[in-house]
């Protein structure tokens with residue numbers, strides 16, 4: 066024990082004895098107070114009055130944890146709380162925080178549990194081992210306070226059985242979110258690193274949101290670890306209304322669910338909106354399909370057609386043979402970058418086929434949209450074979466375009 070910890074220990078012992086007398090001073094709603102180190106301001110002579118005990122308390126102050134997010138050495142996230150609070154909540158310390166006076170507390174909740182702490186993880190009963198059984202594993206989400214408007218679900222790991230191989234429907238395993246808004250499509254397969262937002266009503270006593278993993282009889286080594294972040298209505302991380310996915314930053318990468326260049330299959334029955342926050346002084350956004358170092362031909366944008374052969378980009382909702390009636394990505398008023406203004410075709414909204422382009426072409430092209438807010442809408446129907454084979458969905462890199470540049 067060093068000198069600071071020694072002082073702190075004495076301070077805690079004395080202070081707890083005073084709590085009944087000075088209770089109101091110690092209680093601050095919604096915060097975890099914990100007596101801690103010598104306060105820097107007070108070392109500078111800033112004397113806070115606590116009545117008769119002022120001089121005593123002027124030497125010490127609280128470390129206010131305030132449920133700040135923290136991270137452990139392996140990248141796991143948690144909440145910075147007093148050690149006793151972590152234990153009381155059934156959490157595990159993954160490191161220290163608040164100058165060593167708090168612990169970074171991570172809470173994992175298994176089947177049948179209730180998630181009521183910000184940053185908790187939903188895991189299988191067998192976690193960290195895989196789960197290979199039949200069943201339904203559900204947790205219920207409860208808001209930490211009335212100011213929470215959304216949950217963000219980060220799939221640190223979500224690896225369950227993929228869709229059947231004919232129509233790519235999730236008939237085996239499914240991850241289901243119920244009770245929130247917008248509705249989350251049934252998701253299956255491999256989704257590590259992806260995320261969704263789930264909106265909830267304001268206030269308390271709202272209808273509950275539950276997360277369910279349904280697993281069926283086929284043998285499969287399933288694993289999931291889903292981080293649940295509670296987002297206040299006033300947060301800059303709050304997604305715009307109706308956005309199932311929300312990306313921030315000037316650059317980023319967007320993938321459809323179960324996207325994997327080796328074994329992934331585009332999921333059927335999808336219908337959702339992806340939003341990218343317009344960063345300050347950015348007026349446009351460019352999308353280009355990701356690289357593919359697995360397949361002989363780039364298959365990072367394969368939405369319709371037989372992906373085992375070269376398929377051109379298809380555009381529009383009707384009018385020619387290469388249009389997109391069933392599965393498509395909507396990029397509002399999309400146009401190809403560097404297309405000559407003279408002779409330019411009208412912009413398109415729907416894109417499908419086997420490469421990303423706003424023209425019917427076999428060459429992948431960077432596509433520009435200047436419609437704000439920046440959104441994409443993804444739709445797939447319930448059929449694939451025999452026309453649509455082995456499509457993988459999409460992976461797009463985006464780059465926002467500054468307003469000072471002449472767009473196009």
Ligand SMILES: [Ca+2]
Nearest residue numbers: 392446448449
């Ligand atoms: Ca389809």
